[in-house]
Amino acid sequence: MLGSLAGVLFDGLAYGMLLFLLSVGLSVTLGMMNFVNLAHCSFAMVGGYVSVSLMNRFGWPFLATLPMAFLAAASVSVLLERGLYRRLYRASDLDQCLLTIGIVFVSIAAYAWLYGTEQQAVEGFPPYLRGSLQFMGINLAAYRLFLVLCGFLVTAILVASLEYTRFGAKVRAAVDNQRMARGLGIDVDRTFMLTFALGGGLAGLGGSLAIEMVGLDPGFALAYLVYVLIVVSVGGLGSIGGSFAAAIVLGISDMAGKYYVPWLGAFLIYLVMVGLLMWRPQGLFGKR
């Protein structure tokens, strides 16, 4: 019983880390730039399919595809930002929702046409990530351990780059007061473009890491949008620490729900969300 509890906690933590990686980019763009980007998981899907293609068609090792997934999703998000999103920065939330949900449907149709609608089977996934280790009597799947490490690493890098670098200060200054930031010589458009690229790239990384744990098909862009929005709203807009905490809480409660109260199953995550938001409507670490 105790062993299974630890196992559930560990699996929940790994699942939470995956949710965190998928959603942290949205927390940055939605929370800091106030842009409602419902197509965030389409960027994740770009990363996922890039990894699948590189592995299956070109025989790349899985780890080498991760930076490419990041870069591809970041590039796609920059193209969309330059071409479409920036025109709607001052538009209403509804306009932003309509545009981005449209992009979701376009991306679903495009990937269904290119890759078919079935789940992608991955060949050549590295064996060292397939196995498991025993630790104090608990069975730890190697891949889940890897996800947890990735989550901590990304959190550390993000917090360091947004809180302690000059680039991060420029982003926060531009979000606080665009006109003053421009008046001091900060290139606000470029700053926002890079921020958007970072958010999109992280989604791509998340999408690529998600394949082995939850699978990949064209419905991904819509199916995971719900979870990502839950994580961001429970965590609090613009708070990286908040997204981290929320993703872990939601990941663990989802796993625990499926394991201990199967009749409630996947619904538990919504109850947790409702409870947390009634307790803290701004989210766990939300400022606004």
Add this chain to the structure above:
Amino acid sequence: MPLLELRDVRAGYGDAVVLDGISLEVPEQGSLAVLGRNGAGKSTLLLTLMGFTRLKRGRIFFKGRDVSALAPHRRAQLGIAWVAQEREIFPSLSAEENLTVAAHPGPWNLERVFRLFPRLAERRANMGNQLSGGEQQMLAIARALMTNPGLLLLDEPFEGLAPVIVDELAGALERLDGMALILVEQHTELALSLTEDAVVLERGAIVHRARSGEFAHDAPTLERLVGLKIA
């Protein structure tokens, strides 16, 4: 060649025209007081220099270069620094980050602005929204200096501050070692004592030009144009 030159500038917001036919020059190391009643277009003049208004006619030259069509951040990078009327400190940044976020290398660095405003050194770790009004104004001026500008634009820096803080700020402005500045101010007497030249704006046009030192003693004209109670 003057540091800044405006030739027949007409500018405003959208279709509205606020400034019309403004021509003026500021030499290297020069200083200009911009006086006038509320709504005369004084703040709009500074916003036009930064590129935040719509320029409908005329040209603006800075360091001999036509900057009329440049985006605001490009003008700032060329060396025009703007201290906004509402101070507009970034609340999510600490005082020190406010200073360094847009800093440009040059003679003005953290050490030097802290020498100019010792209070800021004590408050460097505080967030921008935890400072008093006077401290925010010091921070706004110091933040502009950190960009190592060639020209400093100050929009009513003494507004709403206690007399002792006004004295401290005015003392600091006197110690800027000949940095060119344009000072928009309601405290006419103080503004004239800090500058070499002065212009008076009325309904978006320059109606009077004078040397600041002489203008300060021209009580009848001051009273007529600025509506002033000079002690």
